[in-house]
């Protein structure tokens with residue numbers, strides 16, 4: 001697995017435009033999700049999973065996420081370029097959701113992470129989740145910056161940095177944020193969430 005994403009060509013020519021669409025991902029999107037994860041450059045893959053993981057583990061993780069979590073994908077055409085996940089249940093307290101984000105390495109720092117947090121905040125509020133937990137490596141400056149933008153106070157814990165985004169506060173900050181304010185919303189309901197919609201700002 002390692003060699004599949006170690007030496008990816010970098011293409012800085014991409015620009016976010018009106019051709020980026022958001023949709024909820026379900027089990028039928030496993031192949032896209034898997035391809036997106038394998039496209040991450042080595043450091044981004046490591047940051048996403050806090051280390052390296054095996055292909056079987058990854059396949060199980062993706063299947064579980066797509067079956068159980070709220071997963072929002074950003075597409076350019078038919079290419080999945082970014083994913084946000086919100087996991088609930090199990091060890092996670094009621095009213096809270098644990099988040100995870102991955103933006104294709106060539107698409108970083110163009111506002112996609114911000115767009116996905118906004119979409120996830122909306123999805124959280126529609127699903128009675130009042131706090132989004134963000135946990136990442138303490139050296140992950142990108143994720144910490146993204147979480148802070150929406151009000152999280154990141155705290156150092158062991159080698160991890162953990163913070164919480166209050167959904168109501170985050171939505172207020174999202175409404176004020178100017179990043180891609182005119183970005184089109186393309187809400188598509190997940191099968192089990194027929195009334196849910198992803199809208200920006």
Ligand SMILES: CC(C)(COP(=O)(O)OP(=O)(O)OC[C@H]1O[C@@H](n2cnc3c(N)ncnc32)[C@H](O)[C@@H]1OP(=O)(O)O)[C@@H](O)C(=O)NCCC(=O)NCCS
Nearest residue numbers: 044047101102103108109110111112113114142143145146
């Ligand atoms: C973390 C991640 C999702 C951010 O996505 P992104 O699309 O680059 O984020 P944005 O472009 O919306 O940037 C959000 C904010 O973070 C800041 N930021 C982004 N990368 C940064 C970096 N490397 N260092 C410092 N700040 C950074 C941006 O400047 C922006 O702040 P601003 O709006 O005030 O200018 C992305 O870098 C990623 O997928 N990383 C690999 C996987 C990972 O680490 N996931 C998190 C653990 S689950």
